[in-house]
Amino acid sequence: MLKVSLATTCACLSLLYTAPSNADVDLDALLEMPLESLSDTKVVSATRTSLSLADIPAAVHVITAKEIKRSGARSVADVLVLAPGLHVAKFSNYDWGIAARTTNEALSNTMLVMVDGRSVFNGMFSGVDWDLIPVSLDNIDRIEVVLGPVGTIWGGNAANAVINIITLDAEDAPRRRVSASAGNYDYREYHIRDGGEVSENFYLSGYAEFVQHMPWTSDEERVQPHQDFRVYTERFGLRGDYQNLDRTISFQLGGIRSREDYYWGSYQPHFLFPGEDREDIAGYNTEMLSEEYFAGIKFLQELSESTNWEQQFWLTYSNSDAPDRNAYFTRLDSETSYSDSDVFGGHLSLGFNYRLIDEHFRPYSDRETYVLPYVRVTDESDFINHSVAMYFNYIYPLTETTELMVGNRWQYFNLVHDTFAQPQIRLMQEIGEDQRVWAGWGRSVITPARQGRTTDFHQNAYASDVTFCKNGDVNDCLPNNYDYMQVIINTGNENMPVPEVETFELGYRLWEEQVVQFDLSLFYSEETDIPAWLLTGFERKFVAASSPGTAGTIIDVYRYDHIAPVSSETYGGEMSVKWQPNANFQANASYSFKRIKAECNGNTCAAAENALRGYENEPLHIANAQVMWDINPSLWVSNVFQYIASSEPDAILGDEERVSWPSMLTWDLIVGWTPAKNYPEFTLTVENLFNDQVNEFPQSYSSFDNGTQYWLEVDWQWP
Template sequence: MLKVSLAVTTACLSLQISSPAFADTDLSDLLDMPLESLSETKVVSATRTALSLADIPAAVHVISSKEIQRSGARSVADVLTLAPGLHVAKYSNYDWGIAARSPNETLSNTMLVMVDGRSVFNGMFSGVDWDLIPVSLDSIERIEVVMGPVGTIWGGNAVNAVVNIITYDAEDAPRNKVSASVGNYHYKEARIHHGGQVTDNLYMSGYAELVEHMPWTSDEGRVQPIQHFRVQTERFGVRGDYQKNDREVSFQLGGIRSREDYNWGSYQPHFLTPGVDAPDYVNYETEMLAEEYFAGVKFLQELGDSKQWEQQFWLTYSNSDSSDRNAYFTRIDSETRYSDNNVWGGQLTVGFDYRLIDEYFRPYEKNEIYTSPYVRVADEPGFVNQSAAAYFNYTYPLTATTSLMLGNRWQYFTMVSETFSQPQVRVMQDVGDNQRVWAGWGRAVVTPARQGRTTDFHENAYGSNLAFCDQGTPPNCIPVDYLQIIENHGNEDLPVQNVDTYELGYRFWEGNRFQFDANLFYSEEDGITAWQLINSQRVFLPENSSPGTVGTIIDVFQYQHIAPLSSQTYGGELSMKWQPSSAVQVNASYSYREIKADCHGAICSSTDLPMRSYENEPVHLANALIMWDITSQWWVTNVLNYVHASNPDDVLQDDEYYAWPEVLTWDMVIGWQASEHMPLVTLSAESLFNDQVNEFPESYRGFNNGTQYWLEVDWQWK
């Protein structure tokens, strides 16, 4: 509580101190920081066409480039703490878990994340690797976050939220800009951005970044022997925009490569190497590589009379050599969209898209499967995964103040040989010139992937010369070697997860000074997975064990991926942006969600554990961003993020081990720029007065996160 009080008090004081300064300072000399009116803010992620945020019947939040810059965020995941309804938890210094209206699980895939409309997801589990998003924060114009289902517009995975990262056109991208940062925990970063006009109709821009840091900011004993480990990440991107008359062509290419120092090894059971007295486990330092490269083109033509045609084509290659996802994926995405703003008095959008993923999982020798600490094994190394879809979305003004939105998507997945419908119905009512109420219903599905279907995950543990005792009195003990094998088997018959969501919202704004959004939701989800023990077997090998033992005991536990759960989730989000003066902006949000799970099938008769585990999530989330332009040269930002502790059911037994902890983080950024021609210098502090905090339950074995400081210099010349 002391840390909570101190953080809140200090943030408030930063506003109170500012009052005398306003009285004596010409506000026209301060940095201009106006909020864009909701009626002027254009959003594309909710409908695929640019509409005013005020007129969108959905829970939409826009994070501007200035808010990103002022927050001091160093990654997209850090930025998303500014959005209402998103639970952002930091696992280590480069790994996060993010969830929207759902459990924050390791392989969560109920949120669609895109960069300029191109999905960025791992083909193995159709979720997001947050450390491998190939985009520079300096290139982001805005991030649009749409809460709730947007499956009609975007298809699979647009279940509980859509995050669309929209970058600057080449004409508006940063030019002649270099940046360098240095901080504790061996953090170093360098960036360069450049762009310009090539011909009368063509602009080009590009960037390159290099980041290096420790994999963690923890003081725990388990990381002390390997403090020399580093993570190196390189990003690059090139964009060109050509416009002539009624045609626009945009092309992009870029990529990201991450190299992580890693402590790995293998078990050496004596029965596999008879006569060799080797250690139980041989560990070694190695490097894990993960990378993604992409290229794409968009063609947009205005056809006159409010008609528009767009064609996109993307080619993506990703690769990882980690044992839990040792695979590469080559992906092709193609989409055609046509819109007409005057069809029977309404706006119609129709589209067709196609995706092909050529997947290849590395095959393992049998000994590798049982000697690695963990490894993912595929039934077939090579696999071609395809999907195709057609959709429409129609908005019609029922009256001068009431509009109706109808749409549907029919999407076919070859992995399950089935077509799914993803409809939506939304209504918006104008209450006044600056107020709207809206209601909606939508359905979305999770893109089926090989994880949990056609891949098995093995976890192993081995020890030699152990005492194995029976339950007698006194117990009888014998010396043995012991190997435990846990096999998590995929299930090709798993149903595809789907979610129906009902929403009700209210929106109010006052010019460019105040914005307020409130929405309630209720979701029903089916096809939620769990693991069921289907077989356990003990084998005794009397020969070829370690010296002094009588043999080797092998325990094999086999689990099957099943889908016995369904859930009902309800809650809501409140958010506001307020500019009390031209020098101060305050953003704040609060979110509430409650999950109730049901279980079906044989597994439910023996335990409530799957249900109660799924329900074990934080209920209350809150955040605040306070930006203050002190003078024309100085500014300061405070970012507060709060996550309430979860309350696990008694069936989980150990509350402290399984509970999500209460977390309050306070970040502060101070910026100084002597003049517009001089470098911008910022000093950032992350998690002030809250050193060594773990944001995950102990059962996840997440790393403690320490307080970080870094200094950044940005120089952009004309």
């Protein structure tokens, strides 16, 4: 493994600083706050209203700022390992697959991810780009994870989970802080953040970050020729908060830009370049750019002691030049919500949402659809995609110990010209001062996207001067060699139905003040109209033009249509516990189980058997643990463990070793040390300790081994 020495700049920063700090906010003090009682922990993601976690009839888990800091994570995706019910798998050094209660895919469309209620879900490609979330880990107050359907509150894609990243108010954000990190695989990261009171009742905070690293933390032979490649990420954010009596105004703007070195090329089939002696593929080094920028404003008005009105506007611009998603969009979100905590003795929330997305796919010529290894094309490059929704949610105390929650959302999508209902009903029973049981049912839909509907995805392969043998028999080959091109076209289907997820849940919650928190949830869900690809056509073409010495060019075109014959039943559960016997020690642990049973409907089922069994091929058991120990005021240590059991693929899928999810056990060790008050804090992190190369996906996904990574961070708050 390539070992890169720690940067000289970190050694310089390790000099002792003796100047006193006069910052108004002590971030370290915030991080050292004890474990909150569930009755004191407030959550907004389950109901869009700040409610006590103890009183929410849903499977909710909160990852605190301290837990994030002590996890050693460098990205939101890495942090989510700490949450129960989430299968987090790392594909490369900047790609992840994350799923809740369903199959794990690079782009999972049954989980909604937000930052302060603003969606970071890529609607054009129906998934989340985990490396493009525009938020700094040091600016996160907490991450709220709600498992199960939350479509009533948040709309499409909030089917199996909602992840809401809540950032710190400008008043509480880090101030006068700089940090630098360096480690192996050429990892470098630099942060600067500041903020403070601008005028009475008005606070402003901001940050800027730069990160660079290799695309792969791998010793595999296939990546060694390209280990000089780098991924560069710049991220920035600005937030202002004004509060005066009954009125609060908050604005945010920020963005992220990622530049990735990569090797690209284009095929040069001789039938397209007659008379020219060219290599089969012209390869070259280039750079791929992805970026997202946003701006938004929130206005909250307390109308009375029991009523509130909130208005939000968000503007987002996202752009990528990757061949499979060479597109950009501008999105406008408007959200109006009203809440009254005294409507016939209950709490009523009403809301109206409008979203407009101006989408642009970059066009390709007919020749480019042959010569590029893969490319996404469409007949309609520009499209205005919009949806309109209104919802209500009502919480009513049936008795002193029993609470009922009912709600519904009606959402219209112009892409399918249809309106969908996303209802829920939940019930919570208090069985003691610190115990609750709850049950719930809800239905959510998957927001329709142009991917798979109005776009076609072409995958090409070309080789010159090859031998053709019937059925692979080397004794039965054609007398002459040919040039060969294979074209696979995944054809979109505008008439695809909109998938729905319906879930039944049971839960139990127990806590003992600031010592123990325990959660248990069981679920059964049904998902309908799951997409699959069906081979519907094969055509072999012969072209006389070819490379010298060959008899012509054979072009095989395979056409797959997008269909929705699959439905599934999934059942399982999640269990989590947080334990803090004293102020210096905390242990968190969770376990989750899920089993998927897929079914097929219609006359295409025989051809879709592989897709059916592939949908079921998921790990059954996932567990994690985090142990944090403050040894003394200057030294702390943290450990993060993760276990994922291997999947049990059906024999029809073929080689089990190739298609099964591998069993994985990882250990991350983090040590923090502050020599004295007002000195920098040094944090050493080792990821995948004693487990040098870990592949977290099946071999059939062609993912990369992830090696042991280590880095040192120096964090200093200047006077």
